[in-house]
Amino acid sequence: MSLLPLAFSTCDLCDAHKGDESGAFRVLPGGLYRSYGGHVDFAGPVATVRCLEDNSAVKQAVESPGRGRVLVVDGGGSMKRALLGGNLAAAAAKNGWAGLLIHGCVRDLAELRETELGILSLGHMPLPTERRGQGLADVAVQIGGGVWVRPGDWLYADEDGTVISARPLHGGLLSAP
Numbered sequence: 164m165s166l167l168p169l170a171f172s173t174c175d176l177c178d179a180h181k182g183d184e185s186g187a188f189r190v191l192p193g194g195l196y197r198s199y200g201g202h203v204d205f206a207g208p209v210a211t212v213r214c215l216e217d218n219s220a221v222k223q224a225v226e227s228p229g230r231g232r233v234l235v236v237d238g239g240g241s242m243k244r245a246l247l248g249g250n251l252a253a254a255a256a257k258n259g260w261a262g263l264l265i266h267g268c269v270r271d272l273a274e275l276r277e278t279e280l281g282i283l284s285l286g287h288m289p290l291p292t293e294r295r296g297q298g299l300a301d302v303a304v305q306i307g308g309g310v311w312v313r314p315g316d317w318l319y320a321d322e323d324g325t326v327i328s329a330r331p332l333h334g335g336l337l338s339a340p
């Protein structure tokens with residue numbers, strides 16, 4: 164599935180919304196997440212998973228239709244297991260996910276960088292998880308040192324950083340394929 168390219172810049176979004184005190188506009192801390200995917204710029208409505216060193220719910224999500232969404236995975240910040248690797252990233256791209264943000268680790272870096280997907284993660288490590296069917300989907304999560312991310316929020320990521328918004332912010336900027 165090809166996704167519509169969205170024209171946006173996180174710096175421009177921050178210029179426009181830096182005075183927002185409603186909490187609807189949130190910026191993730193700079194330098195926390197590194198880009199591992201084939202796409203540095205990506206955006207979309209958010210779906211969430213919360214799990215700890217068990218990526219069963221991540222697998223279930225990326226094997227379902229993505230419809231241009233971004234999967235935000237609260238992995239508790241664990242650096243002990245990789246929640247995403249080449250196979251799950253390929254499944255996410257094939258099923259139309261725009262990207263993933265992993266508050267945890269990834270692996271298979273050579274494969275990830277060839278995947279047509281945005282992938283942000285705290286870091287990498289080669290050890291996979293043991294899938295035991297644990298984890299929750301579609302819950303509010305807190306990542307990046309206390310930033311709330313809820314299903315249906317919008318995530319915008321580019322080389323300058325990552326912002327979260329309760330509403331889509333690219334109005335009028337959606338470019339035709």
Ligand SMILES: O=C([O-])CC(=O)C(=O)O
Nearest residue numbers: 247248249250251291292
């Ligand atoms: O399967 C996993 O748990 C992670 C992985 O290595 C992959 O996605 O290829």
